[in-house]
Amino acid sequence: MKYLSLAKSLEKLEDTTSYLEKNSIIADLLKETPSESMEMVVRLLLGRVYPAYVSQETGIGLQQLKKAVGKATGYSADDIDDLMEDIGDLGDVAEELTREKKQVTLAEGTLNVEEVYKNIHKLPTITGKGSVGRKTKTVDKLLADASPIEAKFIIRTVLGDLRIGVAEGRLRDAIAEAFDVSPESVEHAYMLTTDYGKVAKAVAEEGGEGLEGLGLTVGHPINPMLAQRSEGIDDILERMDGKAAFEIKLDGIRVQPHKKDDEVFLFTRRMEDYTSMFPELEKPLKKALKSDHAIVDGELVAINRDTGKPMPFQEVLHRRRKYDIKEVAEEIPVEIHLFDVLLAGEKTILDQPYIKRREKLEEIVKPSDKVKIVEQKTLTNPEEIKNFQQQALSKGHEGLLAKDLNSNYRAGRREFAWLKMKAKAETLDLAVIGAYAGKGKRAGLYGSYLLAARDPTSGELCTVTKVGSGYTDEELEELTNKFKKLTRKQKPSEVNAELEPDHWIKPEHVFEVIYDEIQKSPPEKHTSKYGLRFPRFVEQGMFCDIVSGVIF
The missing domain is CATH 1.10.3260.10 (DNA ligase, ATP-dependent, N-terminal domain)
Structure with a gap:
């Protein structure tokens, strides 16, 4: 396929702001694309x-x-x-x-x-x-x-910046339009593969049946299912018909272990490969996962070597490094606590109800000192739920997570089928849209960042907070080097902001931010009309099509 055909379509996409017109341009291009070029064309569109x-x-x-x-x-x-x-x-x-x-x-x-x-x-x-x-x-x-x-x-x-206003979410509708399938089936296939190129090729060759044939692949991470916040025990029991599974909510890094015969992979919520950072978990995972092929979901927790209790979330973050891994592993031991299973053997089971997945998890996992199964109870009584929550908190955990017994695993979605009961600060994923020059010992670096969430109605990125704390010196330097390549003289077109940072940044990355409270903010300060009390940086990840918008 001639590259000129693709380039002309990219130019058309750059010249229009119409959502429907962009969809039609992409759909027309995909119809003309040979099957053997489909994956390359779709990725180049992004x-x-x-x-x-x-x-x-x-x-x-x-x-x-x-x-x-x-x-x-x-x-x-x-x-x-x-x-x-x-x-x-x-x-x-x-x-x-x-x-x-x-x-x-x-x-x-x-x-x-x-x-x-x-x-x-x-x-x-x-x-x-x-x-x-x-x-x-x-x-x-x-x-x-x-x-x-x-x-x-x-x-x-x-x-890595086409400037044509096409994100992954838009591809869903364009692929559906091009090959006459439902957007929901395209989205589901993407959640299993995390690759719209593969999805487009499958539907181009075999239509809807091609999408149905796509499944999980060991070694390819998928977007994890996320939980919504609850208003309390009464809210949970009302939403879940009076009965739910309550799991201990751990304070660590969300991880997705994969096993394929003698190989083990460890991916984060951001789909980053952390396998090499935690070499001491390779053998325990191989031994604990009894199935030759498996994809499971869990939490990586730092453990105090003297007390055996979980350490604060910030401690496990110190394990994220490329160097001195062995030495730090001795100082900060870790455990994996598993709570779900997506694939066992050759069978994808994320569409099965939670209660069946839990049974399968207990069947294929042999707990050990390093690999454990998250404690869980099925409860209906509010007092028993409170007691279980207090037990979790007394052990140093965050609280409880309530799960609908009949819910399937909705990859990449934040659902009310999982509800958080936490006694500690919440986190949000927010797009990085601006940076402020550092002062004092931060001179020469970006000292703080302006962050935004996507308004689900307008699609704009509206400002929520400035974050200047929570970074290590090493992280500040790494982030400055990264974002200097993404600075812009003008405010990005999709950003709605009244504040003026020293440098505008192309919204390509997100920060996970921990905070104490969401509070109302005058629109002349933050265009989301909300702000965060005591925000602190946790970690950085790639920008996804959906940035947490729970504040709206």
């Missing part, structure tokens, strides 16, 4: 060459891309910098200079989707001495054969 569960960056920055543009077009670095000052987007600069380029290649080729995809896909694998030059040369070769419009979107894809 401005990347990896599915959502793979956290991978190209490793080539703006300055290197400027060199590639200069090499391909024959223009100097000063020419490119001058145009950048006027235009502000290197993709647009590449388009203009390609249109007027001085250096004519001996034989301009016709780019196809596969060539563009594979060359960008291999950029992260180019490492070692001289890797920056080899990466630049790889992009330069693509640009040398590119038409102006192709050059624009090649550059934007490498940067």
Whole structure:
């Protein structure tokens, strides 16, 4: 398939703000896309060459891309910098200079989707001495054969910012429209695969039956099911017909262990691979999971080596590191507490009721010192529920989680089938939209960030809070380096904000933020009309199509 066909569709998407028109443009493109190119086209529509569960960056920055543009077009670095000052987007600069380029290649080729995809896909694998030059040369070769419009979107894809207003949620409706299936069936298939490329290919080849044939794959994480907040015991019993399963709610990192024969993987709620960070759990997980193939859900908890009690959430976060893993493992031992199972053997069971999944979990897990099953009771009496909650709190846990006995596992959804009874601070996932320059010992770094939640009615990202605490010095430096690449001179179009940060940031990442209370805020301060009391940073993750909007 010619890359030009895709580039022209991307340009149309950039030129319209209409939701329905964008859907039609994508649907028309997908209808014309050959099956063998479908996964690549869908991922390129999202401005990347990896599915959502793979956290991978190209490793080539703006300055290197400027060199590639200069090499391909024959223009100097000063020419490119001058145009950048006027235009502000290197993709647009590449388009203009390609249109007027001085250096004519001996034989301009016709780019196809596969060539563009594979060359960008291999950029992260180019490492070692001289890797920056080899990466630049790889992009330069693509640009040398590119038409102006192709050059624009090649550059934007490498940067991970197409600027066309297409997120994963929009693809659901476009795929449904293109192949005449229900949006719900497309969404369900995506929740199982976390890959709209794979979903689109399956439905293109086999229609609805292709979607039904998609299932969980060990080694590919899926979005976990999330819980809503409850108003208390009476609210829970009313919603769950007077009877529910109550599990102890642990204060740790949500994890999704996978087992395939002798291999074990450990993924987080953000679908990041943490396997290498917790090597001491590999053998215990292999032994505890009796099924050869399994995907389970649980919580990773830090344990006080003297008392045997769980440690605060912040302690387990110290285990997230690439170096000195063995030493820190000795200082901060961890346990995994499992509470659900999604796949056992070759059978996907997330559509079975909770009570059946719990039975299967107890069947396939042999508890040990490192791998345990979360304590659970089925209760109807409010006093018994209160007593169980007090027991959980006295052991150092957060509280209880109530689950509807007949509910299935809704991957990626926040449902009232799971309700939180917590005595500690809540958390929200909020989009990072701005940064403020640090002062004092934080000089030279971004010292705090402006965060927003998506308004479910307007779709805008409305400000909720500024967060300047909870970071380690190492995290502040890492976050500053990451977000400097995403700064914008102008406020992003999807952001609704009255506050003016020092730097606007493309909303591509979220912070999980812990807070004590949600309180009303005047709209001239926060456009969501709400703010957070004592917000603290917990961790950073990739921006999903849905940012927590429970405040609205």
